[in-house]
Amino acid sequence: MRSLYVKFVVVTVGIMIVSGILAFLISNMYYQHKLKPLNDQKNTTIALEIATFANEHPTINLKEYLDHLSEVGYQFLLVDHTGEKSFFGASFRDKTLSNTTKEYVLNGNIYHGILHFPQGTFVTGFFANELKNTIGVPLTHNGKSYALFLRPDIKLLFNEMHLLFGWLLALTLLLSIIIVIFSTKYLVKPITKLTKATKSLSSGDFKVELDTTRHDELGELSKSFHGMAKKLEQLDDMRKEFISNISHDIQSPLSNIQGYTNLLEQESTSPKERSNYISIINGEIKRLSILTKQLLLLASLDRNEDILTKKPFQIGEQLKEIIRNYQWWINEKDIMLGYSLPDTEIIGDPSLLHNVWDNLLTNAIKYNKSGGSIDISIEDRDTFVLVTFRDTGIGMNALESERIFDRFYRVDTARSQTIEGTGLGLSIVSSIVRLHGGQIKVNSKEKEGTTFRVELPKI
Numbered sequence: 001m002r003s004l005y006v007k008f009v010v011v012t013v014g015i016m017i018v019s020g021i022l023a024f025l026i027s028n029m030y031y032q033h034k035l036k037p038l039n040d041q042k043n044t045t046i047a048l049e050i051a052t053f054a055n056e057h058p059t060i061n062l063k064e065y066l067d068h069l070s071e072v073g074y075q076f077l078l079v080d081h082t083g084e085k086s087f088f089g090a091s092f093r094d095k096t097l098s099n100t101t102k103e104y105v106l107n108g109n110i111y112h113g114i115l116h117f118p119q120g121t122f123v124t125g126f127f128a129n130e131l132k133n134t135i136g137v138p139l140t141h142n143g144k145s146y147a148l149f150l151r152p153d154i155k156l157l158f159n160e161m162h163l164l165f166g167w168l169l170a171l172t173l174l175l176s177i178i179i180v181i182f183s184t185k186y187l188v189k190p191i192t193k194l195t196k197a198t199k200s201l202s203s204g205d206f207k208v209e210l211d212t213t214r215h216d217e218l219g220e221l222s223k224s225f226h227g228m229a230k231k232l233e234q235l236d237d238m239r240k241e242f243i244s245n246i247s248h249d250i251q252s253p254l255s256n257i258q259g260y261t262n263l264l265e266q267e268s269t270s271p272k273e274r275s276n277y278i279s280i281i282n283g284e285i286k287r288l289s290i291l292t293k294q295l296l297l298l299a300s301l302d303r304n305e306d307i308l309t310k311k312p313f314q315i316g317e318q319l320k321e322i323i324r325n326y327q328w329w330i331n332e333k334d335i336m337l338g339y340s341l342p343d344t345e346i347i348g349d350p351s352l353l354h355n356v357w358d359n360l361l362t363n364a365i366k367y368n369k370s371g372g373s374i375d376i377s378i379e380d381r382d383t384f385v386l387v388t389f390r391d392t393g394i395g396m397n398a399l400e401s402e403r404i405f406d407r408f409y410r411v412d413t414a415r416s417q418t419i420e421g422t423g424l425g426l427s428i429v430s431s432i433v434r435l436h437g438g439q440i441k442v443n444s445k446e447k448e449g450t451t452f453r454v455e456l457p458k459i
């Protein structure tokens with residue numbers, strides 16, 4: 001596998017090389033079309049000025065004059081009418097020049113060799129040290145005609161510049177490659193860390209360490225990954241706690257049943273004790289049955305969609321029926337019950353909502369004081385219905401009321417532990433309310449009472 005790091009470096013260096021070639025081609029094209037004619041013109045002017053000077057000063061030594069000029073950065077070829085050639089300055093690499101060209105200049109014409117130097121993709125005529133790449137002008141000195149061919153001595157003129165530009169280019173390239181190699185490591189590092197974190201997560205270790213201080217997309221990714229790892233850890237903890245709770249809640253009635261059946265087997269057990277044990281066993285079996293029913297319901301609620309079979313029905317009616325069912329218990333505990341339940345129709349799942357009211361009412365009865373009161377009301381609020389259960393029971397503190405919707409959570413007070421229950425009721429209630437698109441809120445004060453408010457959308 002080629003790592004992202006290697007790919008990134010190769011691609012960047014590749015881009016640098018390709019853009020270097022493109023830049024050369026474009027600047028070469030610019031020289032050929034724009035700079036070459038200017039260069040030709042400039043050198044023609046210089047050549048003509050030299051010729052005029054030589055012409056106007058017949059006393060000077062022409063060869064010495066050209067020698068001096070070559071020292072300031074020119075290469076010359078002087079051809080006299082007999083065809084004799086004299087070179088001045090640095091020698092030409094390619095000295096071919098046709099006789100017709102020489103004749104042409106000797107006859108008084110100007111030769112534009114720089115302008116007509118052949119174009120090539122990778123050839124910059126500017127640097128071609130050839131006799132063909134010159135300007136030729138006629139020159140008359142002391143009554144003799146010559147042809148003077150001239151070109152700037154690029155090597156002499158640009159030697160230092162050449163080196164300077166060479167170093168500049170080489171250093172730019174080298175430094176860019178080094179910087180790319182290091183900066184890529186910095187860019188790719190968080191991805192390597194994320195990969196490591198994913199591996200440790202999949203092996204069950206949720207303690208991942210990521211750099212979440214970066215302000216770019218990778219920082220965002222690390223942040224959300226961190227969040228996800230935390231959520232997964234919580235879920236894992238919840239799952240473990242859930243399993244241990246279930247095991248405990250199944251195990252304790254089973255061992256009670258076993259203990260009492262052993263007692264039943266003993267011949268010394270009196271009939272009165274027997275019937276007592278049997279009723280305890282029955283109670284434990286009922287507890288187990290309720291627990292399994294609740295777990296089944298929770299499992300199907302967890303699967304979410306399609307569990308609701310909604311239809312329009314009157315919740316006032318439904319609540320009154322549930323109250324009738326528990327009237328004996330309310331009377332037995334000497335509780336005052338008041339309600340205001342006007343006919344209100346909503347669209348929902350009647351059997352699931354039955355569970356909601358059932359649990360809220362049984363809680364209000366179970367966790368009430370003898371002689372206390374319960375108030376139940378329905379309020380129609382345009383788009384939703386508000387159902388309130390208010391009791392004057394044992395109440396809870398703020399910390400406890402935050403946790404009551406957790407599975408298996410039961411407030412750990414001496415009083416409430418003597419009351420039957422699995423601690424699954426309110427988590428079922430909140431799941432059902434959520435599936436209906438509503439919400440449930442609790443407000444409670446220790447020793448004063450509790451109020452549950454359920455908001456359900458009407459449709």
Ligand code: ATP
Pocket residue numbers: 359363364367391393394395396404409410411412416420421422423424425426427449450
């Ligand atoms: P289950 O409903 O499964 O039979 P449960 O009633 O104990 O068991 P929940 O209905 O989930 O479980 O309630 C969780 C806990 O919240 C209860 O054990 C109780 O401590 C506390 N609680 C719930 N309703 C009230 C209330 N009206 N007043 C005081 N405490 C309450």
Ligand code: MG
Pocket residue numbers: 359362363421425426
């Ligand atoms: Mg309950």
